[in-house]
Amino acid sequence: MKFEYMVGAVIHDLKNQLQTLLACEQEALSHIPEQYHDLLKPILQNTNRLQNDTMQMMTLFRMEKERDFPMDDAWPHDTALDAIESTQLQFPNIRFVNDIPEEIQAFYSEDLIHLALVTLITNSAQAGATRIRLSAVQDNGLTIRLEDNGHGFDQSVLNGEQITTKNGGSGLGLYLIRQIAEHHSSSDTAGKVRCSNLPKGGAEVCLFLPVL
Amino acid sequence: MPPSKPSLDNLRLLVIDDMVEARSSIKRMATELGAKRIDTAMDGDQATELIRNNDYDLILSDYNLGKGRDGQQVLEEARYSGRLRYDSVFVMITGENAADMVMGALEYEPDAYLTKPITMGMLGQRLWRIFEIRRQLSPLYQAMNRRQQDKAIELANSLLLEMPRMLGPITRILGPLYMHKEEYNNAIRVYSSLLNEHKVSWARLGQAICLHHLGDSLSAIALLKDILRSHPRYVQCYDWMARIYLSMGDADYALQLLQKAASISPKAVLRQSELGQLADRQQNWEVAANAWEQVVRLGRHSCYKNAESYFRFADAANQLIESDRVTYKRLSDKVARALNEVLNDFSQQPAIQLRSWLAQGRLFKSCAQPDKARHALLMAEQLYHKMEHPAAGDTIALSAALVQSGNHVKAKELLQAMEAIDERDQLMQELDEAVIRQHSDETNARGVSLYEAGDLFAAMRAFDDAISHQEAGISVLLNAIQVRVSIAQGKQCDPQLRQSLIVQCRPLFQRIGAIASTDERYDRYHRLRASFTRLLQEAAQ
Structure with missing residues (x-):
């Protein structure tokens, strides 16, 4: 067997096992008295993070190998809602605001954009954010904006010197998001990611997807 | 909102x-x-x-x-x-x-x-x-529910103008509608207007199919290849490429493409069945047997279940088993199981059961299990004779199996009883007249020994069997007459029986026709004729 296929299969299996583990933990949480929840939550949060990491690896692997993430009509509001719901449990201290208008309709791979948003939210959490706002505008393409109140990007990241926030994460985050944006390039316009720090503190990331 | x-x-x-x-x-x-x-x-x-x-x-x-x-x-x-x-x-x-x-x-x-x-x-x-x-889009969906295609097309077109944001969902409905009505130019137009906004694979596939129907198969193939480049698991593109290559006469390549599609999506019954048909046509028995086996397996509990796929599986597999029964031992077990399943699952359909027994006969023959093969053929015969209205195809199939196993006599009986169609005449030509003649002679010999042993009625049955073939010679016919005359002359013979025996002799004499006095059988003929006339006169008194 080729090594790369083995890696692919192992990651895939990891992801499935983590999914089962998560389901079991959630089931346990629902049976255990509330006073003990604090003990179980770190386990749940770490499993969640592991699962996100494997999801990221798997997606990167796939994007390189196959490139067949089908695109379809999609609603950024829904995708953001979904990303928030899948991370809420992991980051109970973060207050989310989904300001993406419900009627904005776009065209992208929902799986990929969902993963990009989950990754961005995880990055924010690791940067100590307690508040995350998502918004979007549609103007010759779609721009999804995430703003947080964490400590913002290191100057080195903004200079493009390194692609990691190095706060316990795998370091794959921004790289993956760039890959996802590029995956949504049209023949003349590339999808892109822009990172900056807000004047009042906190980070801002804009994910731009051209009309496809 | x-x-x-x-x-x-x-x-x-x-x-x-x-x-x-x-x-x-x-x-x-x-x-x-x-x-x-x-x-x-x-x-x-x-x-x-x-x-x-x-x-x-x-x-x-x-x-x-x-x-x-x-x-x-x-x-x-x-x-x-x-x-x-x-x-x-x-x-x-x-x-x-x-x-x-x-x-x-x-x-x-x-x-x-x-x-x-x-x-x-x-x-x-x-x-x-x-x-x-x-x-x-509810009016459009309602029209589709009621299968009002023309109305649906009209509604879809007006909704497109009213709600440009619904371009995607409407195109998904309108494209296939136009294709169904074979208005391929219209279908291409609606797909194009969507594709001007987004490069969706399903709309491109729709376009390719239309191009093919409009006669531009090469453009269709180019487009399909391009879709596959960005979406390699879009198996339907392989399906359509296969159909297009087949229509252009390249069946070998079409087969490869379908195999590729089936390897990506092995569970689709309809695709496996398309693959099986093409492989049958190309006489690629390995691929055919595998495809039909999948059709059987996947269709087992579904609306796609049909006996035909079982027989196609058995036929393709048999080609392999015939060539090498050791290598294909496991395959032959599978075929045997499948054919048994047909017997159980189609127990109310004798025609299907007949085909199953015949297929089993062929299978066991290929497996060099002559006893089992004979048994299967016997079961087929018994079943056939219980069928009220066997179709011409059933008779042909059974007769062919009988010919294959050397039972020319039985085959001829079946074929003679049916109306003349092309297959019958072809099969008739394959009948070995010598074998039939030999059978007639053997039966005749059996009759003679029974006659000599004094078992006249058994002898009569044997002679009747022998003369049921057109080839029966004059001696055999004379034997059939003689046994009747002997029974009728018996003192114990019931008058009614005697009467019917006499009546039966007439057509036999007619079959013999005139015999020259130089013929060595002339004397015997003459004697029997005299006895027959005497019996006739006695009966009249």
Whole structure:
């Protein structure tokens, strides 16, 4: 067997096992008295993070190998809602605001954009954010904006010197998001990611997807 | 905007998942969303059964349903058999990215894919979007439900002008409608207007199919290849490339393409059956046997189940087994099991059972198990004689098997009794007259020894058997007369029997016709003629 296929299969299996583990933990949480929840939550949060990491690896692997993430009509509001719901449990201290208008309709791979948003939210959490706002505008393409109140990007990241926030994460985050944006390039316009720090503190990331 | 939570209040739901936790979790969410009537199924068979007997508004199905059929097959069968209303919603839930799954045919795609883990907000929001589209396009969906195609086309075109945002959903309906009416130029036009905005694979596939129908097969192939470059698992592109190459006369390449499609999506019955047919045609028995085996296996509990696929499997496999019965030992076991299954599952259809016995006969012959082969053929014969109105094909099939196993006599009897058709005449030519003659002679000899032993009635049966063949010689005919005369001359003979024996002699004399006085059989003929006349006179007195 080729090594790369083995890696692919192992990651895939990891992801499935983590999914089962998560389901079991959630089931346990629902049976255990509330006073003990604090003990179980770190386990749940770490499993969640592991699962996100494997999801990221798997997606990167796939994007390189196959490139067949089908695109379809999609609603950024829904995708953001979904990303928030899948991370809420992991980051109970973060207050989310989904300001993406419900009627904005776009065209992208929902799986990929969902993963990009989950990754961005995880990055924010690791940067100590307690508040995350998502918004979007549609103007010759779609721009999804995430703003947080964490400590913002290191100057080195903004200079493009390194692609990691190095706060316990795998370091794959921004790289993956760039890959996802590029995956949504049209023949003349590339999808892109822009990172900056807000004047009042906190980070801002804009994910731009051209009309496809 | 309406509230984002859809109410599933009045809807009938079906939740399909093989994992009990997943099933109950989805059911719980649906209940929270207002659903009151929810059925659940744990596998494809159960789901299909429920869909057959109920009218569902919304089906939420996991893609992977364990060992049996997957969610896509449940969907295809529901739509194929017409058991699912056009506007019923089918949502496919996947453990993976949607990209991992094999897409169904254009008309068999689900309304939405949801990736696990599913949260309630996500489910509610997605369902709301789908029902919103249904609501805005409701006249169109109603026309589709009633199969009013012309009206649907008219509505779709006017809705396109009113609601440009609905371009995608409307094109999905309008494209196939135009194709169905063979208005390919119109179909290309609607697909193009969508493609001007987004490069969606299904619309490109639609265009390619239309190009092919309009005669531009080369452009169609170029387009299909291009779709596959960006979407390599879009198996339908292989299906269509295969059909196009076949139409251009390149059956070998078409076969390769279909094999490729089947390797990506091995569970699709219709594709496997297309592959089996092409492989049969190309006499690629290895591929054919495998494809038909899949059709049998996958179709077992579905609306695609039919006896024909079992026989195609047996026939293709038999070609291999004949060539090398050791290597294909396991295959022959499989064929034997499949043919037995036919006997059980089609027990009310003697014609199918007959074919199964005949196929078993061929199989055992190839496996060098002559006893079993003979038994199967015997069962086939018995069954045939119990059939009230055997079709010409049944008679031909049985006769051919009889000829193959050297039973020319029985074959001839069957063939003579049926009306003349081409196959019959062909088969008649294959009959070995010498063998039949020999049989007639042997039976005659048996009759003679019975006659000599004094068992006149048994002798008569043997002679009658011998003279049932046109080739029976004059001596044999004379024997048949003689045994009748002997019985009739007996003192104990019942007058009625005597009468009928005499009557039976007449046509026999006619068959002999005139005999020259130089013929060595003349004397015997003459004596019998005299005895016969005497009997006639006695009877008249």
